[in-house]
Amino acid sequence: MFRKVLIANRGEIALRIIRTLREMGIASVAVYSDADRAALHVRKADEAAHIGPAPSRESYLNIDRILEAAKKHGVDAIHPGYGFLSENARFAHACVDAGFTFIGPPASAIAAMGSKTEARRLAKSGGAPIAPGTEEGLESPGEALRFARDAGFPVMLKAVAGGGGKGMRRVDREADFVSSFESASSEALRAFGDGRVYVEKLIENAHHVEIQVFGDQHGNMIHLGERECSIQRRHQKVIEESPSPLVVKTPGMRERMGEAAIRAAREAGYFNAGTVEFLAENSGQFYFLEMNTRLQVEHPVTELVTGLDVVRLQMEIAAGTKLPFTQEEIALRGAAIECRIYAEDPGNNFFPSPGKITQLSEPAGPGVRVDSGIYAGWTVPLDYDPMLSKLIVWSDARDRAIDRMLRALGEYHVGGIRTNISLFEAVLNDAGFRAGEIHTNYLDEMLRRGISFEKPADEEVKRIAALVALRQQTETAATAGVASSNGSKWIAIGRDALLQ
Numbered sequence: 001m002f003r004k005v006l007i008a009n010r011g012e013i014a015l016r017i018i019r020t021l022r023e024m025g026i027a028s029v030a031v032y033s034d035a036d037r038a039a040l041h042v043r044k045a046d047e048a049a050h051i052g053p054a055p056s057r058e059s060y061l062n063i064d065r066i067l068e069a070a071k072k073h074g075v076d077a078i079h080p081g082y083g084f085l086s087e088n089a090r091f092a093h094a095c096v097d098a099g100f101t102f103i104g105p106p107a108s109a110i111a112a113m114g115s116k117t118e119a120r121r122l123a124k125s126g127g128a129p130i131a132p133g134t135e136e137g138l139e140s141p142g143e144a145l146r147f148a149r150d151a152g153f154p155v156m157l158k159a160v161a162g163g164g165g166k167g168m169r170r171v172d173r174e175a176d177f178v179s180s181f182e183s184a185s186s187e188a189l190r191a192f193g194d195g196r197v198y199v200e201k202l203i204e205n206a207h208h209v210e211i212q213v214f215g216d217q218h219g220n221m222i223h224l225g226e227r228e229c230s231i232q233r234r235h236q237k238v239i240e241e242s243p244s245p246l247v248v249k250t251p252g253m254r255e256r257m258g259e260a261a262i263r264a265a266r267e268a269g270y271f272n273a274g275t276v277e278f279l280a281e282n283s284g285q286f287y288f289l290e291m292n293t294r295l296q297v298e299h300p301v302t303e304l305v306t307g308l309d310v311v312r313l314q315m316e317i318a319a320g321t322k323l324p325f326t327q328e329e330i331a332l333r334g335a336a337i338e339c340r341i342y343a344e345d346p347g348n349n350f351f352p353s354p355g356k357i358t359q360l361s362e363p364a365g366p367g368v369r370v371d372s373g374i375y376a377g378w379t380v381p382l383d384y385d386p387m388l389s390k391l392i393v394w395s396d397a398r399d400r401a402i403d404r405m406l407r408a409l410g411e412y413h414v415g416g417i418r419t420n421i422s423l424f425e426a427v428l429n430d431a432g433f434r435a436g437e438i439h440t441n442y443l444d445e446m447l448r449r450g451i452s453f454e455k456p457a458d459e460e461v462k463r464i465a466a467l468v469a470l471r472q473q474t475e476t477a478a479t480a481g482v483a484s485s486n487g488s489k490w491i492a493i494g495r496d497a498l499l500q
Contacts, residue, residue: 001024001026001315001316001319002026002075002076002077002101002315002318002319003026003027003076004026004027004028004029004046004073004074004075004076005017005021005026005027005028005029005075005076005077005078005079005103005315006028006029006031006049006066006069006070006073006075006077006078006079006100007028007029007030007031007041007045007078007079007081008031008060008066008078008079008080008081008084008085008091009031009060009079009080009081009082009083009084009086010031010032010033010036010039010041010060010081010373010384011039011041011373011384011387012371012372012373012387012388012389012390013081013082013083013295013297013371013373014030014041014045014081014373015040015041015044015371015372015373016311016371017079017081017311018030018041018044018045020309020311020312020315021315023309023312024312024315026315027046027047028045028046028047029045029046029047029048029049029069029070029073029075030042030044030045030047030048030049031048031049031050031051031059031060031066031069032048032049032050032051032059033050033051033052033053033054033055033056033058033059033060033383034050034052034053034054034059035054035381035383035384036381037050038378038379039373039378040372040373040374040375040378041373047073049069049072049073051065051066051069052065054381054383055383056084056383056384060084060085061084061085063085063088063090063091063094066078066085066091067094067095067098067100070095070098070100071098075100076100076101077100077101077102077103077315077318077319078095078100078101078102078103079103079104079311079314079315080092080102080103080104080294081294081295082294082295082296082297083385086104086293086294086295087110087114087163087292087293087294088110089107089108089110089111089114090107092104092105092106092107092110093107101318101319102318103272103314103315103318104272104273104293104294104295104314104318105268105270105271105272105273105274105293106269106270106271108268108269109268109269109270109271109274109293110293112268112269113268113270113274113290113291113292113293114161114293115137115160115161116137116158116159116160116161116162116198116290117134117135117136117137117160117198119264119268119288119290119291120133120135120288121135122264122267122268123260123263123264123267123276123288123291124288125267126260126263126264126266126267127260127263128260128261128263128264128276128288129260129285129286129287129288130287130288131200131201131203131279131287131288131289132151132200132201133147133198133199133200133201134147134198134199134200135198136198137160137194137196137197137198138196138197138198138199139185139195139196139197141177141178141181141182144157144177144181144197144198144199145174145177145178145181147199148171148174148177148199149174151201152201153171153172153173153174154170154171154172154202154204155170155171155199155200155201155202156168156169156170156171156199156200156201156202157169157170157171157180157181157184157197157198157199158184158197158198158199158200159184159185159187159188159191159192159194159195159196159197160188160194160196160197160198161188161192161193161194161196162188162191162192163192163292164191164235164236165234165235165236166187166188166191166192167184167185167187167188167191167192167197168184168235169181169183169184170202181197184197185197203279203281203287205439205440205441206230206279206280206281206439206440207228207230207244207246207279207280207281207282207438207439207440208228208229208230208232208237208277208278208279208280208289208440209226209227209228209229209230209244209246209247209257209277209278209279209280209286210226210227210229210275210276210277210278210292210296211223211225211226211257211258211260211261211275211276211277211278212224212225212226212227212273212274212275212296212299212302212310213261213262213265213270213273213274213275213276214272214273214274214313214317214323215265215266215270215271215272215274215317215323216271216317216321216322216323217271217317217320218322218323220322220323221262221265221266221270222262222323222325222326222327222330223258223261223262223327223330224302224306224308224310224330225242225243225254225258225302225305225306225330225332226242226243226244226247226254226257226258227240227241227242227244227296227298227301227302228240228241228242228243228244228245228246228247228438229277229298230438230439230440230442231427231433231438231442231443232440232443233350233443233444233447237297237298237340238339238340238342238420238423238424238443239337239338239339239340239424239427240297240298240301240337240338241301241335241336241337241338241398241401242301242302242304242305242332242335242336243305243332243335245398245436245438246280246282246284246436247280249436250284253280253284253286256286257278257280257286258327260276260278260286260288261276261278264276264288264291265291268291270293271317272314272317272318273294273295273299273310273313273314273317274291274292274293274294275291275292275294275296276288276291277289277290277291277292279440295310295311295314297340297387297390298338298390299311300336300338300369300371300390300392301336301337301338301392302336304334304336304369304392304394305332305333305334305335305336305394306330306331306332306333307333333396334394334395334396334397334401335394335395335396335397335398335400335401336392336393336394336401337392337393337398337401337402337405338390338391338392339390339391339392339405339409339421339424340387340390340420341387341388341389341390341391341412341414341419341420341421342386342387342388342419342420343355343380343386343387343388343414343417343418343419344386344418344419344420345418346418346420346422346423346451346453347418347453347454348418350420352382352386353380353386353417353418353419354379354380354381354382354386354417355379355380355416355417356377356378356379356380356416356417357374357375357376357377357378357379357380357414357415357416357417358376358377358415358416359376359413359414359415359416360374360375360376360413360414360415361411361412361413362389362411362412363391363407363408363409363410363411363412364411365407365408367393367394367395367401367404368391368392368393368404368408369391369392369393369394370389370390370391370392371389371390371392372388372389372390373388373389374388374389374414376415380417388414388419391405391408391409391412393405393408398436399434402428402433402434405424405428406425406428406429409421409424409425409428410425422453422454423451423453426446426451426452426453427443427446430446
């Protein structure tokens with residue numbers, strides 16, 4: 001097993017990895033930019049290395065600086081987390097060339113699945129159903145438009161090297177196709193250095209269901225069940241859960257999807273953790289979407305329903321250990337839900353809300369987990385993704401997990417900045433969500449209907465308001481020389497409100 005591991009990431013995922021390393025008796029090395037000098041992952045790691053200025057390209061995306069830090073601190077292995085360099089085949093290759101174990105899949109598998117068109121080809125070779133689409137990435141809209149006419153609108157345009165919803169456009173009519181193609185291509189070029197786009201027939205109102213796979217370096221491959229990720233905004237997941245309400249009510253679907261996911265991973269020569277994503281119709285028919293060659297943001301819901309430490313399993317497989325169980329030994333228990341807590345203002349078109357966290361109160365109790373990278377007094381930087389933490393709950397049934405999540409959201413308070421907590425309360429209280437009747441456009445439809453993001457004042461807020469009113473009235477009375485009887489009346493009203 002490894003002696004020391006560098007985490008090439010930041011925030012809550014860096015902390016998540018640090019905690020498993022500590023349990024395993026492995027020393028941790030954090031990296032940080034100028035913007036993250038006071039970050040929690042830097043404070044909690046055994047060692048820390050400064051890797052550059054705030055911009056990602058000069059720090060967390062700078063392969064040379066990360067490898068220099070790894071050499072300086074004498075690590076055995078590097079864990080990329082998610083985002084940044086986690087799906088960069090060149091980085092995985094560079095780690096191995098420099099003598100470090102890359103805690104993830106081989107560079108060849110990352111490269112193969114990093115191309116969405118190549119991933120579709122591999123999945124098809126493995127027998128997975130794929131949605132109709134162009135076979136190659138295109139740099140001009142002509143051939144893509146011909147396919148769209150034949151397949152019929154609506155269609156989806158997707159970046160060949162895409163991820164995170166970038167370079168993706170829905171097109172509902174031919175008149176918008178060329179401008180949408182050019183927009184998607186331009187965004188893809190800026191984000192990934194590759195402007196090629198392919199077109200795919202849109203599967204309307206589909207569920208987004210993904211399968212967590214694990215392979216070792218000895219040829220063994222299993223899956224850990226599914227996650228439902230249909231609640232999305234701008235093609236970004238915001239609520240995830242396991243198991244999927246669609247899969248639960250569809251006999252044999254988990255087995256079919258699991259087998260398709262494993263076949264696709266095998267086609268790519270895969271090992272370690274990976275996620276194969278599908279779009280699924282209410283009938284149970286599903287289509288391969290893509291493969292993410294890394295640890296997923298939403299891995300905690302799988303951990304809670306399986307009882308496994310996914311990060312620990314990554315470490316063991318990277319060290320050459322065989323998978324410690326067979327597919328038959330994997331069982332899902334209960335239901336888990338995750339909400340991604342962001343520093344953003346839902347009432348202002350989800351505009352980012354960086355700034356100093358003046359107060360922090362995180363929920364607790366049975367079945368509640370908070371994967372967080374923040375603390376009171378820390379300033380949320382403008383430079384990175386605004387996700388603050390992940391709130392995850394588990395219960396023995398989905399309806400109870402929803403109730404538990406609502407209780408936990410009600411206890412979560414982040415002072416000084418705006419968060420999207422009120423959005424989650426609205427979604428989890430929605431009848432359609434509670435019934436599991438969800439799809440990838442569900443949140444957009446809710447937002448179009450209108451959601452109130454103003455929370456009703458709770459007792460604490462009422463007391464604070466009463467105290468403010470009391471102080472203002474007392475100061476006014478003292479200044480104006482109001483009779484003591486009136487002042488006493490206001491003091492009594494304020495005191496009664498504070499004590500209620």
